[in-house]
Amino acid sequence: MNALTNNTPNRRTFILQSVTGLGAVAVATQASAQAMVDEKDPQAAALAYKADASTVDKAKQPKFAAGQNCGSCALFQGKASDASGGCPLFAGKKVSSKGWCSAYAKKA
Numbered sequence: 001m002n003a004l005t006n007n008t009p010n011r012r013t014f015i016l017q018s019v020t021g022l023g024a025v026a027v028a029t030q031a032s033a034q035a036m037v038d039e040k041d042p043q044a045a046a047l048a049y050k051a052d053a054s055t056v057d058k059a060k061q062p063k064f065a066a067g068q069n070c071g072s073c074a075l076f077q078g079k080a081s082d083a084s085g086g087c088p089l090f091a092g093k094k095v096s097s098k099g100w101c102s103a104y105a106k107k108a
Helices: 011-032 042-046
Strands: 082-088 093-096
Touching: none
Parallel strands: none
Antiparallel strands: 082 093
């Protein structure tokens, strides 16, 4: 058998595959890290989203009640103890568990 027809992996092939694999893992990890919703985002502004529920203007948002926050909302995709989590209203972005928006719906 000559070196060109030998199918056993060698060190060079292993290193190249390892580097490629590590690069793929790094890209996947970065892609899974979602950005936080910005209060100035058009969707967030339309829903009166605030990253801190204590800053909600009760005069402008009569539906707001003390104790309401994203962590206790039925739409929050995370545990109430998580600092942030996903929300289907803001696809691809995270909301603060201490936040609030006008679509708040108490978890059952």
